[in-house]
Each structure stands twice: as C-alpha cells, then as structure tokens.
Amino acid sequence: MNPSPNLFLVGPTGAGKTTIGQRLAAHYGLPFIDLDVEIEKRYGCTITHMFQTQGEATFRARESAHLDEFSLHQGIVLATGAGAVMAAANRETLMTRGTVLMLSVGVDEQLDRLAHDTARPMIAGDDRRSRLEALAGARNHVYEEVADLIFRGRHEDVAHAAPRAIELLDRHWRRA
Ligand SMILES: Nc1ncnc2c1ncn2[C@@H]1O[C@H](COP(=O)(O)OP(=O)(O)OP(=O)(O)O)[C@@H](O)[C@H]1O
Ligand SMILES: O=C(O)C1=C[C@@H](O)[C@@H](O)[C@H](O)C1
Ligand SMILES: [Mg+2]
Numbered sequence: 001m002n003p004s005p006n007l008f009l010v011g012p013t014g015a016g017k018t019t020i021g022q023r024l025a026a027h028y029g030l031p032f033i034d035l036d037v038e039i040e041k042r043y044g045c046t047i048t049h050m051f052q053t054q055g056e057a058t059f060r061a062r063e064s065a066h067l068d069e070f071s072l073h074q075g076i077v078l079a080t081g082a083g084a085v086m087a088a089a090n091r092e093t094l095m096t097r098g099t100v101l102m103l104s105v106g107v108d109e110q111l112d113r114l115a116h117d118t119a120r121p122m123i124a125g126d127d128r129r130s131r132l133e134a135l136a137g138a139r140n141h142v143y144e145e146v147a148d149l150i151f152r153g154r155h156e157d158v159a160h161a162a163p164r165a166i167e168l169l170d171r172h173w174r175r176a
Contacts, residue, residue: 005074006098007169010085010143012136013120014110015103015153016161017079023162024169025077033070034079039063047081051121064090071097082135083122085142094146101169102147104140107132109155148172 007024009017018034025032039062040046050059063084070078071093078098084090094100105113110132114120123131144150149172151165 006071007077008071008094008098008100009077009079009103010094010100010146011082011103012105012110012132012139012143013082013123014113014117015082015105016158017082017103019158020103020151020162020165021077021079023158024165027162027166028077030075030077031073032077032079033073035063035067035070035084036079036081038070039066039081042066046119048119048121048124060087063087067093083139085146086139091142091146099149099169099172100147101165102143102150103153103165104143104150105153107136109153112155 007028007030009021009024011017018036021034022032024030036047039050039059043050043062045053047059050062060083063081064087067078067080067084067090070076080090080094085094107129111128114123114128118124122135125131149168151161151168153161
C-alpha cells in the first residue's frame with residue numbers, strides 16, 4: 001500500500017530517475033511525469049537550447065513553477081531534474097507533497113552510463129569527471145536531506161535495479 005499521494009525521484013544525473021521512474025510508475029499503475037521532458041514540451045525546445053539562449057536562471061524559474069504545478073496532482077511518479085533540489089522552495093514542495101526517493105550513483109558509474117550522452121548541459125565540455133565530482137560534492141547531501149529513502153545504485157542493468165527499488169519502496173510503505 002502507498003499511503004503517500006505522490007512519489008518523487010531525486011538524484012544525480014544518470015542515477016536512473018527517468019529510466020527507473022518509468023518502471024516504478026508502470027508497476028504501481030501511476031502516471032509518470034518527467035519534469036525535464038515536460039519543460040521541453042511546454043517551451044518547444046531542448047533544455048540545452050534554453051540554457052544557451054535564455055540562461056540557466058530562466059530554466060530554474062520554469063523548473064520551480066512546473067514542479068509546483070505537477071506536484072499538486074495526486075498519485076503520480078515524478079522524476080525531477082538533477083538540480084531541482086537546490087532551490088529551497090522546491091525542497092519544501094517535494095518534502096510536503098509526496099514520498100521522496102533518492103537514487104544514488106557514484107561518479108564512475110555515471111561516467112559509464114552517460115559515456116555517449118550529449119544532451120546534458122551541466123556536464124557538457126571537457127573533464128566530465130571533475131564536473132560530476134563537483135556536482136556530487138555540492139548536491140549529494142542535499143538529495144539526502146530531502147529523501148525519505150535512498151536507493152543505492154550499483155553496476156547492474158535496469159531490469160535488476162527496478163525490482164530492487166520496488167522492494168525498497170514496498171518495505172518503506174508497509175512501515176509507514
Ligand atoms: N540502475 C541503473 N543501472 C544501470 N543503468 C542505468 C540505471 N539507471 C539508469 N541507467 C542508465 O543510465 C542512463 C541514464 O539514466 P536516466 O536517464 O534514467 O538518468 P536520470 O537520473 O534521469 O538523469 P538526468 O538527471 O540527467 O535526467 C540510461 O541510459 C539508463 O538506461
Ligand atoms: O544537473 C542539472 O542541474 C540539470 C539536470 C537535468 O536533469 C536538467 O534538469 C538540466 O539539464 C539541469
Ligand atoms: Mg532524466
């Protein structure tokens with residue numbers, strides 16, 4: 001049983017918020033919303049393009065507005081963008097409107113999973129490792145602060161990770 005109206009996924013880029021989130025939504029029979037995808041649909045351009053033409057601040061304002069809007073739904077699985085937790089208002093929104101699941105992942109695994117990715121502006125350019133390490137230093141403790149529970153990512157495929165995440169959630173909700 002899920003006593004909480006919504007499930008919010010937070011965590012670093014490549015942690016699996018989108019991929020695992022879709023599987024969790026299918027399992028629990030809930031609609032899946034990916035905040036990044038919704039923002040791209042709403043403004044008709046990629047987030048990379050938005051960063052380049054309107055700046056990160058514009059993206060962040062839109063991210064907060066749409067998080068506020070979607071989190072008022074009841075019974076959704078919502079994947080946040082990796083930077084969404086950095087705004088205090090967003091943290092308040094997440095903590096008060098659903099269960100927050102942090103998906104954690106280490107930098108080596110992120111580099112592996114995102115080796116061929118070119119769509120993530122926060123890690124564009126050279127020296128991805130240093131960027132990911134800096135982001136981890138600034139953000140991991142914040143994800144932990146908002147999370148009701150933490151799913152520890154490891155080197156495994158999504159087909160194994162998703163049932164582990166479901167087990168963790170079921171155990172959490174049985175206790176709640
Ligand atoms: N638990 C996992 N085990 C193995 N591979 C994974 C796992 N989770 C995600 N992946 C793979 O890593 C890549 C990135 O995953 P995904 O896009 O779901 O991350 P994300 O958390 O949504 O990242 P972002 O914050 O940048 O949107 C995908 O190719 C996905 O298949
Ligand atoms: O790490 C970040 O701050 C971001 C991650 C993505 O999910 C997007 O929300 C956007 O590219 C910003
Ligand atoms: Mg994603």
